[in-house]
Amino acid sequence: MASDERIFVQAIRRYCADHGITVDVRAGGWLIAMRRGEMRHFAFGYDVGLNSAIAHRLANDKSATAEALTLAGVPCVLHHLFLNPKLGRNVVGATWREAMLDLLRDNPQGVVVKPNEGTSGRSVFKVTTEAQLDHAAGEVFAMSAGLVISPYVAIEDEVRVVLLDDAPRVVYSKQRGSDWRHNLDAGAKPVLLEGGDVRAACVQLAIEAARAIGIIFASIDVVRADGAWKVLEINSGVMMEALGKLHPELVQATYDAALNRIFEEAS
Numbered sequence: 001m002a003s004d005e006r007i008f009v010q011a012i013r014r015y016c017a018d019h020g021i022t023v024d025v026r027a028g029g030w031l032i033a034m035r036r037g038e039m040r041h042f043a044f045g046y047d048v049g050l051n052s053a054i055a056h057r058l059a060n061d062k063s064a065t066a067e068a069l070t071l072a073g074v075p076c077v078l079h080h081l082f083l084n085p086k087l088g089r090n091v092v093g094a095t096w097r098e099a100m101l102d103l104l105r106d107n108p109q110g111v112v113v114k115p116n117e118g119t120s121g122r123s124v125f126k127v128t129t130e131a132q133l134d135h136a137a138g139e140v141f142a143m144s145a146g147l148v149i150s151p152y153v154a155i156e157d158e159v160r161v162v163l164l165d166d167a168p169r170v171v172y173s174k175q176r177g178s179d180w181r182h183n184l185d186a187g188a189k190p191v192l193l194e195g196g197d198v199r200a201a202c203v204q205l206a207i208e209a210a211r212a213i214g215i216i217f218a219s220i221d222v223v224r225a226d227g228a229w230k231v232l233e234i235n236s237g238v239m240m241e242a243l244g245k246l247h248p249e250l251v252q253a254t255y256d257a258a259l260n261r262i263f264e265e266a267s
Contacts, residue, residue: 005029007244008046011255019263039266046237048217048258055215059236062116062148065213069231072212075205076231077223079148081116084141097137103149104133110152113137115144126152153225159193161206162219162238162254164261168203169254170219172243190243192250205229217258 005013009029016023016034024033032043042049047056058064063081070076080103083092104111104127113136114124123143125136140147162170174188193199206220209231219239221232238258244251 007241007248007251008043008239008255011244011252012043012048012259014252015256015259019259021263036263036266039263041262041266046235046239048238048255048262050217050258050262051215051236055213056236058213059215059218059234060117062114062233063146065231065234068213069209072208074208074212074231075229076209077150077153077233079116079150081146081148082137083146084144086141087145100133100137100149101130103151104128104130107151112150112152113140113147114150115140116146116148117144153223155223155225156227157198157224158188158232159198159202159222160190160219161202161222162240163206163210164217164254164257166207166210168206169257170240170243170250171199171203173198190246192247201229205231209234217261 005025006029009025009032012032012034013023013025015021020036022035024035025031026033030045034041034043051059058068062079066076066079070078080099082096082100085092085096110126110128111133112124113127113133115122123140125132125139127133127136137147158174158176160170160172160174161168171193172190173193175191176188179188193202202222205222209220210216210218213234215234215236217236217238219235221235222229223232224230238254240251240254
């Protein structure tokens with residue numbers, strides 16, 4: 001087992017070794033083929049392949065997630081979608097920039113601009129001026145087919161809940177460092193929540209969010225702003241690299257449970 005492999009890949013290798021499953025790691029670890037007898041199963045990126053295609057697509061689309069949660073009455077952070085103007089005027093329309101500026105005017109505290117798809121807080125911009133908005137949009141559109149704009153809110157707490165079949169497998173808060181974001185890649189630290197009212201409230205909200213889009217295995221980010229908890233986003237790919245360095249047994253047990261769901265059902 002290569003020491004530089006992602007914890008996700010290492011966890012799948014250990015599970016397969018313990019359960020007599022042949023594993024073939026390809027594409028630098030981003031594609032993993034598992035085989036037991038006539039059964040073949042794939043993991044891709046950080047997705048073990050347990051969710052339905054539509055749940056996976058909804059979770060990976062921030063705007064679609066917010067729309068689905070709003071339809072279900074689940075409190076969430078709004079994400080307004082803007083398609084890349086390179087897709088053409090017939091697709092994007094002629095007033096997309098004015099609509100962006102309207103959102104900025106309506107939110108004098110600022111807005112957050114980020115890719116509609118993607119994780120880890122990359123290409124995320126806090127914007128308070130028209131010039132900053134144009135710069136952020138240009139940066140995101142250079143690498144994405146669409147972006148989303150959300151009202152900037154001062155996040156007091158952020159908690160990640162990893163659910164499997166509506167059961168919380170991992171719950172931790174993200175303790176922010178010097179950055180305004182709570183992303184683990186931006187220096188935030190995971191701190192496990194073992195119990196208490198905060199944990200219970202976040203788990204309940206995460207379960208409601210998972211049911212709203214019909215997802216089985218996911219990590220759900222819940223934030224508190226102005227004293228109220230809301231869903232920030234849902235991730236179909238369950239990444240626990242930072243947590244795995246601190247709590248490797250817990251992370252392994254979580255991936256084991258998800259893979260059991262796949263291979264035990266097949267048996």
